[in-house]
Amino acid sequence: MQNMLPAMQNSVNASISSAATPRVGKTSNAKEDRHFVTALARGLDVLSAFRSRDRMLGNQELARRCGLPKSTISRLTYTLTKHGYLEHAQDDSGAAGYRLGSAVLALGSAMLARMDLRQLARPLMQELADHSQAMVSLGLRDRLSMIYVENCRSESALTLSLDVGSRIPLATTAMGRAYLAVCTEGERQALMERIRGHDEAAWPQLRDGIDAAVAQYAELGCCTSFGEWQHDVNAIAVALRRPASRSVVAINCGGPGFKLSPQYLLGEVRPQLLALATRLQGMAGTV
Numbered sequence: 001m002q003n004m005l006p007a008m009q010n011s012v013n014a015s016i017s018s019a020a021t022p023r024v025g026k027t028s029n030a031k032e033d034r035h036f037v038t039a040l041a042r043g044l045d046v047l048s049a050f051r052s053r054d055r056m057l058g059n060q061e062l063a064r065r066c067g068l069p070k071s072t073i074s075r076l077t078y079t080l081t082k083h084g085y086l087e088h089a090q091d092d093s094g095a096a097g098y099r100l101g102s103a104v105l106a107l108g109s110a111m112l113a114r115m116d117l118r119q120l121a122r123p124l125m126q127e128l129a130d131h132s133q134a135m136v137s138l139g140l141r142d143r144l145s146m147i148y149v150e151n152c153r154s155e156s157a158l159t160l161s162l163d164v165g166s167r168i169p170l171a172t173t174a175m176g177r178a179y180l181a182v183c184t185e186g187e188r189q190a191l192m193e194r195i196r197g198h199d200e201a202a203w204p205q206l207r208d209g210i211d212a213a214v215a216q217y218a219e220l221g222c223c224t225s226f227g228e229w230q231h232d233v234n235a236i237a238v239a240l241r242r243p244a245s246r247s248v249v250a251i252n253c254g255g256p257g258f259k260l261s262p263q264y265l266l267g268e269v270r271p272q273l274l275a276l277a278t279r280l281q282g283m284a285g286t287v
Helices: 004-009 038-048 059-066 070-082 102-113 116-132 174-182 185-198 203-220 262-284
Strands: 086-090 096-100 135-142 145-153 167-169 223-226 233-241 248-256
Touching: 038 059, 038 070, 059 070, 059 096, 070 086, 070 096, 116 135, 116 145, 116 248, 116 262, 135 174, 145 174, 167 174, 174 185, 174 203, 174 223, 174 233, 174 248, 185 203, 203 223, 223 262, 233 262, 248 262
Parallel strands: none
Antiparallel strands: 086 096, 135 145, 135 248, 145 167, 223 233, 233 248
16 A cells, blocks of 8 residues: 555556557537436546546646547546646646645545455465566556556566556567457457557557457466567466446566566466466356
């Protein structure tokens, strides 16, 4: 938990590219669903626009990320600030903007406190991290990203500077692909349509990667990403569905490619990752 606030509001290592940060989309179904509250959805879009590397964001950047008029963003940020979900901030040059407020941290802390699976998974993840000399992370999906909710690394390992609260893309990472491989066919197709709409030009390559990952999961029990998210990052991942909540969680193991070759990850680490997932799946039925 002590890592959560820095992960939400401080910079992540510069190796994380803008590809890991899908633009927050416009709310599209407000007119189709009379129960849908557009203003609430837009406010949540503003909060979701913040990424772990953002020290602060101004109204203009928030408008760009959310795809909303700046005047609308101004009203939303004013309201969110009044309720403590945003705070006024200023950068070194004196430019004004906003950062996430303590009310967001309170929500995140309450959510993580309820995730008993994290406590069950952590010792198993740490054991794998120590043995593989890699980073092992537990993640949940948010829109077109996976968010780390637990993270373990070996003290002697040179690993990625990602931590709890960090986001990675759904389509090109091992963790995101494992999620897509395990979720229902209907959910996968809906997510693939959203991925396509986000980047039409890259879609053919992304589609082929996802299709290959689904087939790979059926054959190997895991998904891979060898330089497809970041050219110097290799990882493998598994996913499992929690019986009580029916939610899907994913676990990845990865790090710098020069330390973790595909052969090592698949030959040495994969059996241990699959064993971890099997043990955790049995535990998940009790939480």
